[in-house]
Amino acid sequence: MxxxxxxxxxxxxxxxxxxxxxxxxxxxxxxxxxxxxxxxxxxxxxxxxxxxxxxxxxxxxxxxxxxxxxxxxxxxxxxxxxxxxxxxxxxxxxxxxxxxxxxxxxxxxxxxxxxxxxxxxxxxxxxxxxxxxxxxxxxxxxxxxxxxxxxxxxxxxxxxxxxxxxxxxxxxxxxxxxxxxxxxxxxxxLTSDQYVKERAAFEAAASAVTEALGARSSLTALAISADAESVFVANPTWFSDLRYFQDLGLEIITPETPDGRWQEVSWEQIGQYQPDLFLVDARSGEIPPELAGIATWASQPAVKAGQVAPWFAVYPYGRKAFTPILERLAEAIRAVDPAVES
The missing domain is CATH 3.40.50.1980 (Nitrogenase molybdenum iron protein domain)
Known part of the structure; x- marks a missing residue:
């Protein structure tokens, strides 16, 4: 972005x-x-x-x-x-x-x-x-x-x-x-040993996401793009990676009135969503550091608990490159504390 x-x-x-x-x-x-x-x-x-x-x-x-x-x-x-x-x-x-x-x-x-x-x-x-x-x-x-x-x-x-x-x-x-x-x-x-190994790694990473969710059946996530001025809540039906995460069992909150891909909200309104896990657009390689200084963001229960993970909203169109994305998602799901009130 x-x-x-x-x-x-x-x-x-x-x-x-x-x-x-x-x-x-x-x-x-x-x-x-x-x-x-x-x-x-x-x-x-x-x-x-x-x-x-x-x-x-x-x-x-x-x-x-x-x-x-x-x-x-x-x-x-x-x-x-x-x-x-x-x-x-x-x-x-x-x-x-x-x-x-x-x-x-x-x-x-x-x-x-x-x-x-x-x-x-x-x-x-x-x-x-x-x-x-x-x-x-x-x-x-x-x-x-x-x-x-x-x-x-x-x-x-x-x-x-x-x-x-x-x-x-x-x-x-x-x-x-x-x-x-x-x-x-x-x-x-695609029958080569190298590809078969890479395909197996991808499938294992996908299974890890599903398995991590198995112990956290009620876990919810919210995908956003944000900077210091505004927040865009992603409509998961418009993003093929988010749709795939849903297929793996992740419940991603859909904004109430999206304008196609997004619903724009102010930082004062972000509290209307209370996910267990925030997925934050990190297409630049990192979660925007300026978010740390926004009080309404810092006050969210999931944020206070460190339940924030990068959302790699752009990526190569191949399984090898997507495998570490799935691995990081599984890791973030496993780190969610069910005791944190959302």
Missing amino acids: PERRLAAFKTNRRVALGVLGTLGVAGLGHSARAQAGTPTALPENVAWSFTDDRGMTIEISSRPERIVAFSPVAAALWDLGRQPVGVFGPFTNADGAVDPQAGSIDPADVTWLGLWDTFDLEKLLALEPDLLVGLDLPDVPNTLWHIPEDIYPLLSERVPTVGFHMQPDQPTTAMFDRVEDLAVSLGVD
Whole structure:
């Protein structure tokens, strides 16, 4: 969240749409998995084919080798062993640290192509990519997220594109599945020992969340984004990671009158919610330190008890990167004291 100015979620289209990154799920869901990858019979002169979430079948005369991708997708492909040559979208911060959405990508090994306002088409074409992978948003139907509408027609004439949809009605694992579908079509072996081990670690972390909740069946959580001036309470039905946490058994409080993704409240109103656990937007890497000086925040029972955990609202779209997020959530749930009055 740029400079943690939450009002931007309502007034700035680019930032508001950026929040949709946390919804990263595939619009076609599991039905699309049967279509992904290389079909058994391809048209003449076609060696690679993939049906994306726009319903478009991309056919290329050879399997793509030089991939450019939106940073959360690029990070997931990186973890799967399919390293992109170029990345667009959030990448590095002002201090040089890699943005959470870019995961474990080494900035020295890829070319960054910019954000919505700075996307560099010439630099992209100089990379001679075989394929570009991005997010297709219904709010901006004629492009992919972080590619300006006036540039996309020129780009798509030169470079085949894959678009993944983002829907709020499925958990984040749906996007993980779709990125894996693409990775398999690009030659990644999901039966490898390394992937099987990483998949098992993910499943174990998910089970740990459910097991931690088993001893705390009445535990409630509230997800918020906040700065010193205002609080935005998240509507969990709009965030695919929160929806996944719900699937694992976590009861996340839904705001009374959300405006889509959020309900804005003042710090004086935060007391109307009394969760056992606060999940605080930490997409910058940490919980905003200025919250410590807000009296109404500090007076909340859960806060006084230290029952506050980071909510990593942006992340790479892959199981390996999401595993530590689940592990930290399980740890936070286990630390909740049932004796604390909420």
